[in-house]
Amino acid sequence: MQPLVLLSNKLSLFIEINGYFNNQGWFIRNVTDPNEVEKLVENEDVAGLLWDSSITSMSQSLKILKSLRSKISGPIIVLAPAKDKKRRSLFYNINIDSFITRPFEYPELVAKVKQLFWVYDRFSITNDLKKSKKQEYRTETVKYNDIVIDFKHYRVTHRGYDIGLTPKEFSLFWYLVQHRGKVLSRDQLLEGVWGYDSAGSSRTVDIHISHLRDKLAEKSETKNCIKTVRGFGYVLDNQYPFENFNNKLATWTK
Structure with a gap:
């Protein structure tokens, strides 16, 4: 089964996301280094990506996600601090699927990811x-x-x-x-x-x-x-x- 990759170094975030998504039958693979995400995607197939932008600079997030977009055939969701809301258009310009600011409800995040996979599956090439x-x-x-x-x-x-x-x-x-x-x-x-x-x-x-x-x-x-x-x-x-x-x-x- 292809994993969902979560980039974050926040243990509490990983524990919550892992628990909620495991209950839906998804396996979460946690990565703490953004550069390691690139290596992982190069060598393995992943279902999608949850990207905690608070652990990277804006320029680094945009650069890496722009590169990853052509390599990940599933949804890419950016999890961002509320202060970054005004800059979300920068992320949409590199074709991410969703931009969610904290605080957010985890059941809503699961529902959003399920909806995105439904779209990808139903209208895949x-x-x-x-x-x-x-x-x-x-x-x-x-x-x-x-x-x-x-x-x-x-x-x-x-x-x-x-x-x-x-x-x-x-x-x-x-x-x-x-x-x-x-x-x-x-x-x-x-x-x-x-x-x-x-x-x-x-x-x-x-x-x-x-x-x-x-x-x-x-x-x-x-x-x-x-x-x-x-x-x-x-x-x-x-x-x-x-x-x-x-x-x-x-x-x-x-």
Whole structure:
């Protein structure tokens, strides 16, 4: 069973979290050194991360979590002192899943983590691929222009180099590729990628599109492929051929 990792050097916090999460069937692995979290994630699969930001500087937390985001396919939750509340946007900008300030109720923390895992499980790329009625795959990689989408490792690469998409950015890019040439509203993207109808959350889509564009432009020749349709949404350029890496792509229904 993949553990939930808790970064904290506070024994009382570990005891409380360990007790509540164990009762829900989760194993908590406590790490006291933030640098050790990086080593752990490099060598082992983890289910998710609880990060006590009070034991690190803000810059250190942001630097390490930004690196970890592309390596952890589950939720990342930051536990922070109340004084850091005004700076939570910095953490959301690096695509953490939740920012919780102390004091908090432990049952509420457990409920939040359960909800995040429900979202990840229900709308994971694996489930999307299994349920999709539009294609049958004969390969684990497909290609869009100079970009390779790797479903085995859930990453997008350019000339063999991972361009560093988060799990949600991966989902968003793949959804756009599936519907390339079709203008998609923000609500359609919310429902198709996030899996829910969330009125007033179109900013979420805009932020993820912006991050996705930046990474594609920095690492790939596929620049400006995501077009903005003013007042409506976005469309992925259909000029590039879509094929599997070995020219064995399965049939698509039109």
